[in-house]
Amino acid sequence: MSLILDAEKCTACGACVDSCPFGVLSLKGETLVIGEGCTLCGACVEVCEAQALSVPETEDPSPRPGVPPGGVWVFAEQRHGVLAPVTRELLGEATRLAKEIDAAVAAVLLGDKVEHLVPELQAAGAQRVYLAEHPLLAEFLEEPYAAALTELARRFQPEIILAGATYAGRAFIPQVAANLKTGLTADCTAFAIDPEKRLLQQTRPAFGGNIMATIITPRTYPQMATARPGTFKPLSSGSSADGQVVRVEFNPGETAPHSRFLATVAEIKERVPLAGAEVIVAGGRGLKDAKNFKLLEELADLLGGAVGATRAAVDAGWIAYPQQIGQTGKTVSPRLYIACGISGAAQHLVGMQSSDFIVAINKDPAAPIFQVADVGLVGDVLEIVPALIQEIKKSRNV
Amino acid sequence: MKIVVCIKQVPETQDVRLDPVTHTLKREGIKSIINPFDLYALEEGLRVKESQGGTVTVLTMGPPQAEEALREALGLGADAAVLLSDRAFAGADTWATALTLAKAVEKLGGADLIFTGKQAIDGDTAQVGPMMASIMNISLASWARKVSFNTAGKAEVERLLDHGYDAVEVDLPALISVTKEINEPRLPSFKAKLKAKKEPIPVWGLADLGLNAAEVGLAGSFTQVVKVFPPPARGTSETWEGSPQDLAARLWQRLQEMT
Ligand SMILES: Cc1cc2nc3c(=O)[nH]c(=O)nc-3n(C[C@H](O)[C@H](O)[C@H](O)COP(=O)(O)OP(=O)(O)OC[C@H]3O[C@@H](n4cnc5c(N)ncnc54)[C@H](O)[C@@H]3O)c2cc1C
Ligand SMILES: Cc1cc2nc3c(=O)[nH]c(=O)nc-3n(C[C@H](O)[C@H](O)[C@H](O)COP(=O)(O)OP(=O)(O)OC[C@H]3O[C@@H](n4cnc5c(N)ncnc54)[C@H](O)[C@@H]3O)c2cc1C
Ligand code: SF4
Ligand code: SF4
Numbered sequence: 001m002s003l004i005l006d007a008e009k010c011t012a013c014g015a016c017v018d019s020c021p022f023g024v025l026s027l028k029g030e031t032l033v034i035g036e037g038c039t040l041c042g043a044c045v046e047v048c049e050a051q052a053l054s055v056p057e058t059e060d061p062s063p064r065p066g067v068p069p070g071g072v073w074v075f076a077e078q079r080h081g082v083l084a085p086v087t088r089e090l091l092g093e094a095t096r097l098a099k100e101i102d103a104a105v106a107a108v109l110l111g112d113k114v115e116h117l118v119p120e121l122q123a124a125g126a127q128r129v130y131l132a133e134h135p136l137l138a139e140f141l142e143e144p145y146a147a148a149l150t151e152l153a154r155r156f157q158p159e160i161i162l163a164g165a166t167y168a169g170r171a172f173i174p175q176v177a178a179n180l181k182t183g184l185t186a187d188c189t190a191f192a193i194d195p196e197k198r199l200l201q202q203t204r205p206a207f208g209g210n211i212m213a214t215i216i217t218p219r220t221y222p223q224m225a226t227a228r229p230g231t232f233k234p235l236s237s238g239s240s241a242d243g244q245v246v247r248v249e250f251n252p253g254e255t256a257p258h259s260r261f262l263a264t265v266a267e268i269k270e271r272v273p274l275a276g277a278e279v280i281v282a283g284g285r286g287l288k289d290a291k292n293f294k295l296l297e298e299l300a301d302l303l304g305g306a307v308g309a310t311r312a313a314v315d316a317g318w319i320a321y322p323q324q325i326g327q328t329g330k331t332v333s334p335r336l337y338i339a340c341g342i343s344g345a346a347q348h349l350v351g352m353q354s355s356d357f358i359v360a361i362n363k364d365p366a367a368p369i370f371q372v373a374d375v376g377l378v379g380d381v382l383e384i385v386p387a388l389i390q391e392i393k394k395s396r397n398v
Numbered sequence: 399m400k401i402v403v404c405i406k407q408v409p410e411t412q413d414v415r416l417d418p419v420t421h422t423l424k425r426e427g428i429k430s431i432i433n434p435f436d437l438y439a440l441e442e443g444l445r446v447k448e449s450q451g452g453t454v455t456v457l458t459m460g461p462p463q464a465e466e467a468l469r470e471a472l473g474l475g476a477d478a479a480v481l482l483s484d485r486a487f488a489g490a491d492t493w494a495t496a497l498t499l500a501k502a503v504e505k506l507g508g509a510d511l512i513f514t515g516k517q518a519i520d521g522d523t524a525q526v527g528p529m530m531a532s533i534m535n536i537s538l539a540s541w542a543r544k545v546s547f548n549t550a551g552k553a554e555v556e557r558l559l560d561h562g563y564d565a566v567e568v569d570l571p572a573l574i575s576v577t578k579e580i581n582e583p584r585l586p587s588f589k590a591k592l593k594a595k596k597e598p599i600p601v602w603g604l605a606d607l608g609l610n611a612a613e614v615g616l617a618g619s620f621t622q623v624v625k626v627f628p629p630p631a632r633g634t635s636e637t638w639e640g641s642p643q644d645l646a647a648r649l650w651q652r653l654q655e656m657t
Contacts, residue, residue, distance in 0.1 A: 023409065036462055036463060037460070037461035037464075038488055039488060039490075040488055040489030040616050041623055041626060046625070046626060056616070079561055139564065140559060142528065142531075142538045142539070146532070167541055167558055167559045167560050168559055170524050170528075170540070171538070171540035171541065172528065174525040174526075174527075174529045175529065175531065175532040175538065177493070177525075177529070178493065178533055179532055182620050183491065183619070183620030184492065184523075184620075186492075186522065186525055187522065187523070201624070205522070205629065206520065206522045207409075207519075207522070208522070209629060210629070211627075211628065212626070212629050212630075213625065214623070214626075214627075215624065216621070217620055217621050217622075219620065258536075259537050259539065259567065259568040260567045260568075261565075262554065262565040262566055263565050264563070264564050264565075265556055265564065265565050266562045266563040267561060268560075268562045275560075327519075327522070328516075328517075328578075335656075336653065336656070350629075353629070357656060359653075365637065370635060371635070372635075373635045374635055374636070375635065375636055375638065375652060376635055376636065376637040376638065377638050377645045377649060378637060378638065378639045379639070379640075379642055380642065384642045384645050384646055387642040387643050387645070387647075388646040388649060388650060390646070391643075391646045391649075392650055395654075
């Protein structure tokens with residue numbers, strides 16, 4: 001299967017050549033050459049004004065089955081009886097989506113002795129809670145979690161399943177999708193419903209945040225997605241906590257499990273955890289030294305916030321990896337993000353650009369971080385941050 | 399120990415940037431590289447081979463030029479390489495990719511350990527490994543920073559989760575995805591590089607894997623990309639200049655107004 005070029009329509013304008021992320025297209029004189037390596041991503045189709053390019057239609061091997069009755073599900077992630085914040089965020093988003101297709105919202109709660117979380121889930125928007133409790137679910141492991149969610153989905157037939165794109169979610173949700181033989185879209189930052197076809201449109205960044213893609217699962221159910229923590233809004237007013245609770249047996253099967261939890265060997269200790277922080281002060285290579293991160297800690301403490309960093313700062317050993325924000329670190333969306341000595345590489349921006357208000361401090365007026373900042377301060381971060389600390393202390397009379 | 403390492407050839411993402419107005423990509427000639435995380439997967443495969451004995455086979459699905467990535471891996475010390483390439487594979491989503499790779503491992507006669515990277519830096523999904531493990535019905539440990547073997551012949555893996563690091567034990571065969579903390583990849587050796595140049599690399603297509611065209615590539619995919627566009631630009635920003643004290647005072651003023 002390959003990209004289709006209508007040579008009659010092609011004007012050899014070359015626009016598509018630059019649009020291909022994989023460098024597949026080239027112009028030989030007046031003819032467009034489609035080289036090897038096309039992934040049929042469709043980027044070139046979009047830019048061709050002459051409409052000369054198209055991605056082949058796939059033959060539907062099986063028609064889309066009827067809409068399953070189970071509604072919109074959210075995987076309720078918890079650890080040791082404490083809900084992950086993304087659960088509430090996704091229940092908020094699920095409530096919005098379910099309204100559009102007139103479906104119910106359910107939460108799936110897996111764990112050991114976690115029943116006390118049911119009212120919290122109901123208040124966050126779950127009209128129904130599926131609850132499976134078992135000692136094997138006490139700690140996260142891909143195998144039992146995938147087995148339990150797969151089993152529930154087979155029985156109760158959801159139309160959509162959303163889960164947080166946390167380390168746990170991204171580890172076992174792909175297994176559930178594979179077991180159910182359905183599509184899964186990774187790390188989404190926006191959802192919409194195509195009302196006509198009742199399709200979930202899932203939007204996500206790829207290429208380290210340089211490109212956004214909208215993806216559908218057109219032929220199979222459930223439509224599944226993992227979604228970025230810190231991106232969606234929880235419901236503001238709690239719903240009534242009188243939904244239905246469906247208790248299900250988790251049956252780990254005949255054979256002994258193939259994986260076992262041994263121990264938690266290190267807890268990530270954060271002063272104020274990045275996830276859920278309202279204010280984040282983040283530092284990059286411009287801080288020049290580990291000791292200057294102390295300045296950021298002081299500022300963060302004054303603002304009641306957390307400290308984050310770029311990969312460059314983490315690689316330099318100035319701060320630990322769990323503080324890294326970006327493509328290969330955490331995604332955050334605080335009310336206030338102060339970027340100190342950070343250039344604004346796409347891989348960093350993808351982790352913080354949905355912050356409500358962004359302040360950038362950088363001595364280079366051309367730094368890309370200024371393009372996403374609401375307020376940019378051009379100057380030396382090692383002078384401005386201490387001055388800001390003084391200013392705050394002065395105004396608070398300390 | 400039969401070890402398979404899955405590597406993917408990717409464009410160097412730093413060079414990719416969509417112009418928000420024209421929707422064209424600004425790039426200074428895209429270079430293809432081995433997905434950076436997969437170098438750590440390969441290194442771990444080589445280290446396990448060195449400590450436990452065995453062979454390391456590298457596997458990639460991609461266009462014919464993905465052979466370069468395999469040669470690079472051979473130059474780093476892999477024993478054998480197989481290229482999965484067929485026009486029918488184009489447009490595969492993570493499911494179709496995982497199915498194709500799983501069939502190839504089966505054709506290799508199975509594996510005791512499969513290593514993958516944490517994620518590919520282009521598709522960025524981190525889904526291929528877990529899906530492969532499901533399809534092959536083998537154990538999975540994601541996000542490993544340390545792998546060792548106990549006397550029972552099982553793998554002990556320390557892996558990253560949101561709360562910290564957990565140690566888990568998995569039966570073999572297992573698929574393990576690795577993070578960058580796990581090791582420091584070696585540089586290619588001259589000897590291996592020479593050998594890598596001459597090493598024949600078999601190319602397996604649809605028929606070799608016993609799959610049919612409806613199961614692979616775009617046709618075999620459950621997801622479909624319907625639109626690709628540049629990230630939305632943020633609102634207009636203001637840039638301030640002045641003395642550090644002035645800037646600090648203005649900023650604090652502004653931040654107080656916000657709340
Ligand atoms: C696959 C991949 C994944 C990645 N994942 C991530 C990720 O998750 N997170 C991440 O952050 N990065 C990630 N990166 C790295 C990213 O591309 C950048 O290299 C990194 O974000 C740069 O960090 P920085 O802004 O601290 O450093 P630099 O780019 O070096 O910027 C330093 C900035 O500080 C300014 N500066 C210097 N001195 C001063 C001063 N005295 N006062 C004020 N300003 C000053 C400079 O003008 C410059 O703009 C990834 C890269 C790749 C290839
Ligand atoms: C913009 C865009 C967005 C996309 N979004 C999705 C999506 O949300 N869901 C979806 O199902 N598909 C998606 N795809 C398709 C997906 O990128 C491809 O299926 C790709 O082949 C594998 O996914 P990945 O790059 O994310 O790899 P990952 O799953 O991130 O890769 C993890 C590891 O698997 C191994 N691996 C991956 N691919 C190969 C390979 N070809 N050969 C050998 N080893 C490999 C490597 O060890 C790698 O480190 C998207 C494609 C594009 C262009
Ligand atoms: S953008 Fe369209 S018209 Fe222009 S060269 Fe490409 S195919 Fe031809
Ligand atoms: S469909 Fe995507 S990969 Fe194929 S030529 Fe067009 S832009 Fe390149």
